[in-house]
Amino acid sequence: MYEDRGRLAELWEVEVETFRVGRPASEALWREAIPRMPDGVPMLWMAKWPGPWPVYVDEAAGAHFSCVDGIDHVDLCLGDTGAMCGHAPRASVLAIADQLAKGSTFMLPTQDAAIAASLLEERFGLPSWQFTLSATDANRSLIRYARQVTGRPKILVIDYCYHGSVDEAFATLDEDGAVIERRGNIGAPVPLDETTVVVPFNDVAAFEAALARLDVAAVLIEPAMTNIGIVLPQDGWHDALRAACTATGTILIIDETHTLCAGPGGMTQRDGLEPDAVVVGKTIGGGIPAGAYGMTADLAARVRSSLELEDIDVGGVGGTLAGNAASMAGIRATLGEVLTAEAYESMIDRATEWRVGVQAAIDEFDVPWQVTQIGARAEYSFIPTAPVDGAEAAAADDFELQQYLHLHALNRGILITPFHNMALMCPETSAADVERHTVAFREAVVALYA
Numbered sequence: 001m002y003e004d005r006g007r008l009a010e011l012w013e014v015e016v017e018t019f020r021v022g023r024p025a026s027e028a029l030w031r032e033a034i035p036r037m038p039d040g041v042p043m044l045w046m047a048k049w050p051g052p053w054p055v056y057v058d059e060a061a062g063a064h065f066s067c068v069d070g071i072d073h074v075d076l077c078l079g080d081t082g083a084m085c086g087h088a089p090r091a092s093v094l095a096i097a098d099q100l101a102k103g104s105t106f107m108l109p110t111q112d113a114a115i116a117a118s119l120l121e122e123r124f125g126l127p128s129w130q131f132t133l134s135a136t137d138a139n140r141s142l143i144r145y146a147r148q149v150t151g152r153p154k155i156l157v158i159d160y161c162y163h164g165s166v167d168e169a170f171a172t173l174d175e176d177g178a179v180i181e182r183r184g185n186i187g188a189p190v191p192l193d194e195t196t197v198v199v200p201f202n203d204v205a206a207f208e209a210a211l212a213r214l215d216v217a218a219v220l221i222e223p224a225m226t227n228i229g230i231v232l233p234q235d236g237w238h239d240a241l242r243a244a245c246t247a248t249g250t251i252l253i254i255d256e257t258h259t260l261c262a263g264p265g266g267m268t269q270r271d272g273l274e275p276d277a278v279v280v281g282k283t284i285g286g287g288i289p290a291g292a293y294g295m296t297a298d299l300a301a302r303v304r305s306s307l308e309l310e311d312i313d314v315g316g317v318g319g320t321l322a323g324n325a326a327s328m329a330g331i332r333a334t335l336g337e338v339l340t341a342e343a344y345e346s347m348i349d350r351a352t353e354w355r356v357g358v359q360a361a362i363d364e365f366d367v368p369w370q371v372t373q374i375g376a377r378a379e380y381s382f383i384p385t386a387p388v389d390g391a392e393a394a395a396a397d398d399f400e401l402q403q404y405l406h407l408h409a410l411n412r413g414i415l416i417t418p419f420h421n422m423a424l425m426c427p428e429t430s431a432a433d434v435e436r437h438t439v440a441f442r443e444a445v446v447a448l449y450a
Contacts, residue, residue: 001398002398002401004448005400008400008401008448011404011447012400012404015404015407016052019051019052019407020052022069023051023053023071024069025056025067026053026055026056026067026069027052030053030054030056031053040054041054048418048419049406049410050406050410051410055415056068058070060075060087060088061088062086062087062428062429063075063087063433064087065415071413073413073414073415074414074415074429075087076354076414076424076433077417077422078424079282079287080282080417080419080422081257081260082282082287083287083426084261084282084283084339084424085283085286085287085334085427086338087426088287089286089287089334089427091333091336091337091338092334093287095329095332095333096286096288096329096333099112099325102325103325105320105321105326106324110328110329112325112332113131115336116129116328116332117129119331119332119335119336120280120284120292120335123264123265123266123335124256125265125269126278126294126295126296127294127296128295128297128299128300129292129293130292130293130295130318130323131291131292131328131331132281132292132293132318132319133291133321133322134282134289134290135279135291136163136165136281136291137319138279138280138281139163139164139166139220139253139255139279139293140317141293141317141318142218142253142277143155143166143168143217143218144315144316144317148306148307149251149302150218150249150250150251153195153215153217154196155169155196155197155216156198156199156207156210156216156218156219156250157171157196157219157221158200159199159200159389160182160225160389160390160391161220161228161390162222162226162227163220164257167189168192168195168220170182170192171193171195171196171198172198173200179192179193179197180193197215197216200389200391201231201233201390202233202237202389204241207241211244211250212248214248214249217250217251218253219250219251220253222254222258222259223256223262223267225393226377226422227420228393228394229372229379229381229387229393229397230373230377230378230379230386230422231389231390231392231393232372232386234388251276252275252276253275253278254266254267254273254278255278256278256279257279257281257283257291258377259375260280260339261377262374262376263344263348264344266278266280267374276298276299277296279291279292283334284330284331284334284335284339285330285334286331286333286338288326289327290327290331338427344375344376346425347375347376347426347429348376350376350430350434351373351375351376351378351423353438354378354425354434354438355378357434357438357441358378358380359371361445362380364442364445365445365446366449367448367449368384369381369383369384370385370386372386376425376426377422377424378423379421379422379423380421381397382401383396404444405421406418406421408443409441409444412440412443413436416437
């Protein structure tokens, strides 16, 4: 915890005033929008960005965007992974535009669908794929299917996990180890202990005991935690989890939505993981809504044999826009031509440079923070050593300090993810882009600690 709160408050006011002076066009658009949208934004979490009003984007390409005030920004947020392929990637844009000109949605397949499924099979090793509009949709579908084929009521998730707006995932543990709803959960439909089992990340004994009760249909995890700060798996944790799921007949779902930054097939491919199902989203569509989930042949057969054709459209899985032609064109082009293995090499190199630059400032001023990297993603947190579970990562959070650092960066034309201290690289991110952050980050550390 940063101790000099008076100093932090003074630095914050300086940055707020800098923002106010430099963003008059964004302010005008925001004030015009307030009567028509809560907080003047199309989705309320956009109000969480630091500063007195949001930055309005004018146009974007690659790793940069310009706002309506004419300021160029290095985008290290990239839509919180949604634009990990970069803004307006040429191959994706051309494919999507071509399909839009021929029709965008039919409730019927196009040739691109089978090509996209084949590309995903190559990356993740799972043979059977279905398509959605988001990773949230994919997670919800797999949860329903897991309950359907196992006859079990509960889902196991990790303490402080995040899997989109999946109801079962907004659960945490209280001081006595009981399952309760997570702070900020909006309108929970039922008490979370009725639907969800929660265990800490990296705790083998906890998930083994939970699965032994044989009431868990599926384990839903990220292979490394990303939305509470990066928390990496300890050696042997994934192997033990796979063994426990196999022994208890529990379906193992790995959500690679954010960890797709690790490589073309996420951590599943990179680390040789063996899930029963994989979820991907955001990135694969090249900037338009898209998601997918893959299943083993055995799980796919169990799912399909459990469904009656007459009722297949009313069971809570899918929607009329799922697998639409425009999304499928975007997925085919993005996976085939943009997020290639070669592209990942430069993305990971840039993330390594970012991590080294942050670490250099931490070391120079003996700041009690740490920085962790997964592939093309890296993040710092306000503790001296890397967290081992979500609770430890959450306890290290300092919202006011985080807001200051984000606003400081924004005032220097650098955007990082507003919900934590994460930077993500796309194929177009350059060493000069990373250096801009390195310089600005050291400047912020000097202001706080020198």
